Amino acid sequence: MxxxxxxxxxxxxxxxxxxxxxxxxxxxxxxxxxxxxxxxxxxxxxxxxxxxxxxxxxxxxxxxxxxxxSNQHYDQTLVQISSISDLVRSKGAHYAAKVMQLDTLYCDPSLAESFGLAEGSPVYFAEIVHFEDRLPIQLERRWVNASLAQGFLDQDFSTKTTTEFLMEVAPLSRVEYRIAAATPDREIKAALDLGEMEPVLRLRRKTWSFSGVVTEVDLYHPGSRFSFSGYNDFSIGDKSGFQQGR
Amino acid sequence: MxxxxxxxxxxxxxxxxxxxxxxxxxxxxxxxxxxxxxxxxxxxxxxxxxxxxxxxxxxxxxxxxxxxxSNQHYDQTLVQISSISDLVRSKGAHYAAKVMQLDTLYCDPSLAESFGLAEGSPVYFAEIVHFEDRLPIQLERRWVNASLAQGFLDQDFSTKTTTEFLMEVAPLSRVEYRIAAATPDREIKAALDLGEMEPVLRLRRKTWSFSGVVTEVDLYHPGSRFSFSGYNDFSIGDKSGFQQGR
DNA sequence: TAGTGGTCTAGACCACATT
DNA sequence: ATGTGGTCTAGACCACTAG
The missing domain is CATH 1.10.10.10 (Winged helix-like DNA-binding domain superfamily/Winged helix DNA-binding domain)
Incomplete structure (x- = not known):
């Protein structure tokens, strides 16, 4: 007892x-x-x-x-979003990634503002498709502040995720994100092998390190095969949360 | 100092x-x-x-x-989801709700299993459209365990939300949820005044009280006007999170 | 001024791990 | 047997808020 x-x-x-x-x-x-x-x-x-x-x-x-x-929670709920490779592997599936594009851009006015950089500043751009057992599960379009992530272009992002690399060179201090349903453009549709009318679930995320905006990313997922999910326990011990694709 | x-x-x-x-x-x-x-x-x-x-x-x-x-968080992220009426009001907009349907169903096998009830048990069903400044922002389709929510059918859900009522009669102990992008059926399309190709952002939620499953709900939002968003601060003070439609 | 929370101390006993 | 974290005590000083 x-x-x-x-x-x-x-x-x-x-x-x-x-x-x-x-x-x-x-x-x-x-x-x-x-x-x-x-x-x-x-x-x-x-x-x-x-x-x-x-x-x-x-x-x-x-x-x-x-x-x-405090005010009642009502049904306040938490979604916890972790990295796609961890997610796939935690389900026991085979994870793979294919780098479609990896090079340098120069800021247009909108990018410049978002990163707090001068127009024309260099920004790395990566486009990567992530697979779960050969099925495309996520298209990643990422912009990276070149001055805060030296060596980005030399990485092999088919074996190590962009996030893992960025975590090493620039510890994050703040994240903003937004989850939305969107209509895919032609390129997304092809990369994710989508059906004709299939929407995508988009997670847009902007990440700061102590020294400024490190990266912005759009993550696109097939609406028919992917969702964010989790749970909350109240009253007993406490909260908790996980994330899951399907 | x-x-x-x-x-x-x-x-x-x-x-x-x-x-x-x-x-x-x-x-x-x-x-x-x-x-x-x-x-x-x-x-x-x-x-x-x-x-x-x-x-x-x-x-x-x-x-x-x-x-x-512990293992690194990488970019674990939290989304906090609160009630739609609070959300709309917190933006300073006018909130309204229209009850489309409110009556009793009897469990088919699938509903029965989900609620842990016998086939044919009564379940309340509600369909409600929520408006932000006259614009439909959420379609709520809700199933409620009749034995745990007496008086549900007598409520006026245009002034008090279903969630508020349920919180009073059955304090929640557990919530499961899933966020997905979906293609709307004809009824959803009409209720939310959606464009031809516009997808919906769906939040499906299942809620337990101490005595069992209280309610299941599908919340549909216009993909073009609504998203879940929030932020996380690390290292400084701590985490935090809000939710926002747009 | 009295009450509150924010912080801190220098001890203590316990259950559990490792050695 | 020793060291660890888990809990608890009976004080204390401070900053802030309220009457």
Missing amino acids: TSKPEYQRIIDFVVSNIESGGFKAGDKIPSENELAQEFDVARMTANRAIKELVHRGVLHRVKGSGSFV | TSKPEYQRIIDFVVSNIESGGFKAGDKIPSENELAQEFDVARMTANRAIKELVHRGVLHRVKGSGSFV
Whole structure:
């Protein structure tokens, strides 16, 4: 019989009060000192419980003021997106990549603005098709800040992914992304072996390192064979999430 | 000059050692006691730093054994999906909903299996179109476990969302979801006022409460006007995420 | 000024790992 | 037996917020 930690009793108390409606969104919950007295524990223990719930997004705190119940999650959900090669391999399938294009471009005004570079600055461009058991599963179109990724053109991206390389030369500090459904152009349609009316699932991502924008990428996936998925567990232990293509 | 907390110095130490390659994935890092001595702080302070990095997924710990560097995230990314009415309102736009259908079905074999119910069990079905400033932005097709959501048919879902109602009667414990690009059927095309070749972005979600499957829903969005997006910050403070339609 | 959270200390006991 | 992380204590000082 492993007994629950003390802080868990406090977590349970707060959570069950929220679930029962005793504490509503915006309500102030008892202070650390009050909880510590109530549960006969040290303040640090109450602090740990509250901090855990802040981590989960259940509560938020204001210094000098108190701890408050955050807005309900409703069905807030997380999608976790990992690299395509990991994904394919984790399914036990064979992964392969084919480099279609790999060379240098010079910034047009729009690219220049996006990367925060001067017009005409060099940017590497790569187009790579990723396969899962011989079936094309992703078309990658990537632009890379040349000044932040020396040696990019010399890599063999059929054995190491662009992401793996970029992670080594420029640790990421920020990512922005967008998932959309799109109509493929002719080239995408050919590369992914798409049906006549088949849409694509597009993930567009922009990545910063400490020194600036490192890379922008469009990842196109066949709508009929690929999706982002995952799950969330609440109330029990905690959240969690994975990603899956199909 | 607000000085950094002590535990932040330890976090920085570990992170920079990982980024510089000093600590590699799988490596054991110094123990709490060693770190505490090294930085001349109490063990609890070192513990806090390490716990923070465990929360971020940078490290993992094994009781009795040590703390280890986890596999690199690469560009793991989070998408946070919130409710459509919150989303529209948070953009300052006008939100409206139109209930197209709201009645009772009886489970066919496939529905029965999904809900864990007997064939022929009653299930509520709702079809609702959500508008952002008069423009259709989401078609919701929802199936609801009748035994877990009494009063569902009596609600006015043009003023309160299905999700809000369900959250009240059956607190969620688990969510599964899948994002895909799809070709709309005729009905979806009409409801969302789609162009001829326009694909839809579909979010399919299945939600459990403690007592079983509560609801399954397909949310269809115009590919040309809607996407899921967000961002992640690393290394600085931490992660974060929002969702946005456009 | 009194209450709150943010941080920190210098101990402690325990369960578990490795040796 | 030793070292590790997991938990907990009973204080403490600080910065911030509120009355």
